[in-house]
Amino acid sequence: MSAAGRTGHERDRARAGEVRGAVIADLRSTLHRVPMPRPWSPDMTGIHLVVTRLTTGDGRTGTGFSWAPWVGGPAVHALLESDVRDAALGLPAHPEVVFDRLWWHLHEAGRGGLVTIALAAVDLALWDLRAAADGLVDTLGRRRDAVPVYGSGVNRHYSLDELVAQAERWAALGRTAAKIKVGRDDLAEDVERVAAVRRVLGPDARLMVDANQLWDLPRAIRAAEALRPYDPYWIEEPLPAEDVPAYARLRASVDVPIALGENTYTAYQFRDLLTAGACDIVQPNVVRVGGITPFLRIAELARTFDVPAYPHLLPDISGQLACCLPMPAMVEDVEDASFAALGLLTEPHPIRIEGGLLYPGDHGGHGIRFDADALAATAVERPGYSGG
Structure with a gap:
């Protein structure tokens, strides 16, 4: 249902999820390599995409993503599935609070670069939740x-x-x-x-x-x-x-x-x-x-x-x-x-x-809804990774 189609009561309930103190209960990410119809150079014919699904303790879900057009996609995915996930579980589902806590927790791995690229997936998922009622804009x-x-x-x-x-x-x-x-x-x-x-x-x-x-x-x-x-x-x-x-x-x-x-x-x-x-x-x-x-x-x-x-x-x-x-x-x-x-x-x-x-557009959240078939067709299995 679009943001415009929700009743006032439904919008209030969606907003209340954060107020009630919902916490991050699960965070799962998948890695994809997407071919490009118009390559960016002779040796750059695809991009890496990491899609993240965040679930709160009250059962709501938000979608986030990270993106690495040249290098780093597998490393971002590994970071999300290990240190980021471990540190995020149990935190309040509040974008500003989570970003500040995770950035400080992870800063020894770098204050930018792979760390912030990985954190984007979590932050975007949390904003998807926060904007569920009225849309991001x-x-x-x-x-x-x-x-x-x-x-x-x-x-x-x-x-x-x-x-x-x-x-x-x-x-x-x-x-x-x-x-x-x-x-x-x-x-x-x-x-x-x-x-x-x-x-x-x-x-x-x-x-x-x-x-x-x-x-x-x-x-x-x-x-x-x-x-x-x-x-x-x-x-x-x-x-x-x-x-x-x-x-x-x-x-x-x-x-x-x-x-x-x-x-x-x-x-x-x-x-x-x-x-x-x-x-x-x-x-x-x-x-x-x-x-x-x-x-x-x-x-x-x-x-x-x-x-x-x-x-x-x-x-x-x-x-x-x-x-x-x-x-x-x-x-x-x-x-x-x-x-x-x-x-x-x-x-x-x-x-x-x-x-x-x-x-x-007129949508709830940020409106980025990945096609399941497209994700399945582009999924990358990393050695030693069983999926999330």
Whole structure:
């Protein structure tokens, strides 16, 4: 039943589950490798997905997930089935309390990275429970009914003709904003490719470029100047993500907005970026930072610096979060890479995209309901693991 279809009494009962002091009674996770119809590189043809089912002592269940597009999926799964599960059982089914306790309990294994990626599965499951009555957007506080979406692609390995064809597909779908990869060995090739996409999208479209940490500071400064005629809306991750002083120097040297944060894991790290004046836009990934709880804290922190938070990837959940952020944001839709596009979800899907706008659906919880057949077809059995 949708959130709108519930009676007031039913909504009150759903909300009361947390108030009654329900605790986490069980936590089980499964590992999946999902093939991608549009590979992100010649050797990256699939992603790892970890799906988590959390059960409370009063019998309610919530669904969470973690996601690792390159490496780490089996390690995240192992962490969830061992240390995370052991520490979570018996805790109150309260997202903020659980995140803080588990993050502190697990910090010796790392304060970010695998730890926060694993914690995201628990946090998302708890928010699925908290939002069961009204849906995630209205539980968090709806600030807008739709958000802009930009076409995106992992396309550095595409030929120029393939890249232009992708831009033409975005234009045909009504996208008024798009992002492409840069960082080829010859800067002149990057300029040629950006110029070609700009011609397809037209002068009024927002065109972003993403270097994925491939440049050093002098090259980034030269690239920003070379790309200036094509009016880049932002340059994303031009330098190694951890090099905060270099980002501050770059931002002071160029007049193109700098975006980063997809490889930043904790609120403390985001604080350091912001206080250093290292960026104009932060891009927290809801899984990499540990879930909705820390994502919201990071967005509020960025707000105090007048810096917008643009959710990174995962439009099925990021689109809903963007509708609730204190500052307007756009949502990234990598071609054929959302959970819905990968065939992992049952209908109705949690979001829909029409032209250049993304709309959240009418559902309880976060609305991400994985298709049982799709999960069965992609399940990975780890040696020595009997399943959960």
